[in-house]
Amino acid sequence: MPIARIARNTLLTALVIAAFVVSYRVTEADFPRLFRDLAKGKDLLTAFLTPDVFTRDVETRTVSIVFPIPCGSAPTESLLPSEGPRLVPSVLCAAPLETFTLQGFDLQPNSEVVIRWRLPDGRTMTAIRTETDANGYFTYEVQARPIQSTVDGVASRLEVDTLTPVGGLKPSQALKDVMDNMFVTIFMALLSTTLATVIAAPLSFLAASNITRKGCLGTAVYYLFRSFFNLMRSYDPLVMATVFGFWLSFGPFPGFLALTVVTIASLGKLFSEAVENIDAGPVEALNATGAPPLHVVRYGVVPQIVPDFISYIIYHWDINVRISTIIGFVGGGGIGYYLNLSINDFKWNQAGTAIWAIVIVVWAMDFLSSEIRKRLT
Amino acid sequence: MLRIQNLSKTYPSGTQALKNVSFDVKDGEFMVVIGLSGSGKSTLLRCINRLIEPTEGKIFWDDLDITAAPPADLRRIRRKIGMVFQQFNLVKRSTVLTNVLSGRLGYVNPWTSLLGIWSQEDRQHAIQALERVGIADKAGSRADALSGGQQQRVGIARALMQDPKLILADEPVASLDPVLSHSILQYLEQLNKEGITVICSLHFLDLVHRYATRVVALKDGVKVFEGAAREIDRAKFKEIYGEEAQEVRAASL
Numbered sequence: 145m146p147i148a149r150i151a152r153n154t155l156l157t158a159l160v161i162a163a164f165v166v167s168y169r170v171t172e173a174d175f176p177r178l179f180r181d182l183a184k185g186k187d188l189l190t191a192f193l194t195p196d197v198f199t200r201d202v203e204t205r206t207v208s209i210v211f212p213i214p215c216g217s218a219p220t221e222s223l224l225p226s227e228g229p230r231l232v233p234s235v236l237c238a239a240p241l242e243t244f245t246l247q248g249f250d251l252q253p254n255s256e257v258v259i260r261w262r263l264p265d266g267r268t269m270t271a272i273r274t275e276t277d278a279n280g281y282f283t284y285e286v287q288a289r290p291i292q293s294t295v296d297g298v299a300s301r302l303e304v305d306t307l308t309p310v311g312g313l314k315p316s317q318a319l320k321d322v323m324d325n326m327f328v329t330i331f332m333a334l335l336s337t338t339l340a341t342v343i344a345a346p347l348s349f350l351a352a353s354n355i356t357r358k359g360c361l362g363t364a365v366y367y368l369f370r371s372f373f374n375l376m377r378s379y380d381p382l383v384m385a386t387v388f389g390f391w392l393s394f395g396p397f398p399g400f401l402a403l404t405v406v407t408i409a410s411l412g413k414l415f416s417e418a419v420e421n422i423d424a425g426p427v428e429a430l431n432a433t434g435a436p437p438l439h440v441v442r443y444g445v446v447p448q449i450v451p452d453f454i455s456y457i458i459y460h461w462d463i464n465v466r467i468s469t470i471i472g473f474v475g476g477g478g479i480g481y482y483l484n485l486s487i488n489d490f491k492w493n494q495a496g497t498a499i500w501a502i503v504i505v506v507w508a509m510d511f512l513s514s515e516i517r518k519r520l521t
Numbered sequence: 522m523l524r525i526q527n528l529s530k531t532y533p534s535g536t537q538a539l540k541n542v543s544f545d546v547k548d549g550e551f552m553v554v555i556g557l558s559g560s561g562k563s564t565l566l567r568c569i570n571r572l573i574e575p576t577e578g579k580i581f582w583d584d585l586d587i588t589a590a591p592p593a594d595l596r597r598i599r600r601k602i603g604m605v606f607q608q609f610n611l612v613k614r615s616t617v618l619t620n621v622l623s624g625r626l627g628y629v630n631p632w633t634s635l636l637g638i639w640s641q642e643d644r645q646h647a648i649q650a651l652e653r654v655g656i657a658d659k660a661g662s663r664a665d666a667l668s669g670g671q672q673q674r675v676g677i678a679r680a681l682m683q684d685p686k687l688i689l690a691d692e693p694v695a696s697l698d699p700v701l702s703h704s705i706l707q708y709l710e711q712l713n714k715e716g717i718t719v720i721c722s723l724h725f726l727d728l729v730h731r732y733a734t735r736v737v738a739l740k741d742g743v744k745v746f747e748g749a750a751r752e753i754d755r756a757k758f759k760e761i762y763g764e765e766a767q768e769v770r771a772a773s774l
């Protein structure tokens with residue numbers, strides 16, 4: 145039947161190709177765009193690579209001179225000092241939009257300079273930024289921006305701030321916020337894992353065939369808990385967090401609940417499999433000594449499962465840190481929420497800080513959990 | 522005296538592991554059960570302390586019907602029956618001392634022992650049991666750090682903690698080399714001389730000859746022989762172990 149086989153294979157190939165074409169369409173795959181939009185991506189990448197981590201305290205010093213626009217609308221600076229921090233313009237007054245040279249002497253060296261106009265009513269305009277050299281000198285071509293700025297004989301002033309970093313590096317506000325939120329996430333994961341362990345550990349024995357599946361009642365209990373774990377496990381924590389979120393309004397609590405429920409199911413299943421995989425020999429031996437059933441579990445089962453249990457708990461804590469990050473994104477609080485806010489506010493450096501923190505914590509948890517698990521045997 | 526009456530066991534799979542087996546074990550005997558692999562030796566020994574529920578038949582121990590005992594009574598009966606296993610059945614991750622102490626679980630205060638608290642008296646008792654089998658210095662080691670022979674001695678010490686009147690030993694030396702086999706069986710022999718009845722399944726006939734005061738042979742779940750070891754001649758051997766049994770074994774008779 146070669147013809148039938150060829151026909152069948154052709155049909156199958158066509159179906160597979162059709163499936164891929166449809167998938168390509170629905171995902172709106174547009175790979176060239178990755179390169180067309182490279183500029184946008186580059187900004188993001190730059191922000192990501194320059195996270196907002198440290199700041200230094202900045203000392204601001206201000207010098208200013210009177211600068212009437214236009215000339216004659218008000219008295220000019222009567223006497224320009226010849227020493228100390230001082231501003232020296234090439235002209236003492238100017239017509240609107242006229243350009244002149246502004247020099248600064250003996251200011252703070254190597255500092256950021258902000259040049260601006262202060263209007264008589266106290267408002268400021270036109271901030272220009274430049275820098276002083278090692279001698280505290282700068283020069284800049286300034287345009288007389290405020291048009292007809294003199295009001296009731298009071299002229300505008302030309303102000304120059306020097307911003308000098310002082311003291312050592314210190315953590316930025318963003319870093320502090322990220323750390324606070326990271327703690328929320330880590331402890332939310334820890335608490336939900338702990339609570340889930342406390343509930344799942346005893347229940348897992350009920351879902352272990354070698355312990356429970358005896359007699360009619362035992363078998364019923366076994367299937368009940370086994371299917372409970374399987375059913376709960378099939379729900380995605382994110383979906384569950386959203387459901388809890390609508391019920392209990394958004395915040396860390398519904399996220400925590402969702403995480404706990406999913407972890408109970410997952411740990412319950414893993415635990416019960418650990419219990420099922422124990423060596424039955426010691427249990428048999430303890431039953432033979434006439435030990436009560438609870439003691440058989442305590443002395444025959446528990447020592448065998450402790451390493452597995454601990455390993456699963458740590459593994460789950462690790463996973464839950466990741467999940468609670470994502471849950472945070474949909475409103476569950478913690479670092480995910482902070483990241484979401486930063487992105488919505490276009491605070492890319494802040495977002496970069498958060499992403500770095502997530503990467504580091506996830507990596508550290510991964511490393512820690514695998515190290516601890518390695519030692520448990 | 523232990524009286525086994527018309528004992529049968531059919532597993533749920535349909536395998537008939539024991540068929541109408543009856544025999545008596547008098548106090549102080551070293552009764553050895555022999556038979557090919559799959560003949561029902563383990564099933565028989567486990568029916569005696571009801572680790573396996575017999576399908577039919579009765580087992581009496583000094584007029585006490587083991588087969589009819591409710592759970593609480595059964596535990597009280599089991600306390601007095603020590604058991605030693607081919608695979609030692611120790612809790613590998615627990616210490617030797619804890620393994621030995623756990624032989625006492627049928628007796629001690631259920632609450633404190635559940636918390637892992639043991640009286641000084643129990644600990645001393647456990648150390649003494651370990652001294653009897655010559656490995657008191659290993660009390661603090663993890664059970665799986667010991668060699669096979671040492672683990673089996675821990676198994677015997679655990680049985681001793683039960684203060685047993687009867688010891689069931691299911692191929693206690695099958696995973697050990699011949700020299701160790703003798704050392705383990707000598708411990709059992711010593712206990713037997715001190716008045717503990719021993720029912721032990723064995724594979725090697727030379728060991729049977731050396732230690733058994735009486736022998737029961739099973740074949741496909743049926744008792745095909747009961748008597749002294751020396752009564753097993755070439756013909757009996759063939760009957761028990763089948764025509765194709767190794768000539769080497771037969772030659773050793």
Ligand SMILES: Nc1ncnc2c1ncn2[C@@H]1O[C@H](COP(=O)(O)OP(=O)(O)OP(=O)(O)O)[C@@H](O)[C@H]1O
Nearest residue numbers: 532534536538556557558559560561562563564565
């Ligand atoms: N749990 C069980 N379920 C079903 N069949 C079993 C079970 N245990 C043993 N059997 C069967 O019962 C028969 C007797 O087994 P048993 O273990 O008592 O023999 P044995 O003499 O101890 O063998 P061995 O020397 O290999 O230990 C065998 O056919 C075995 O396959």
Ligand SMILES: [Mg+2]
Nearest residue numbers: 562563564692
């Ligand atoms: Mg066996």
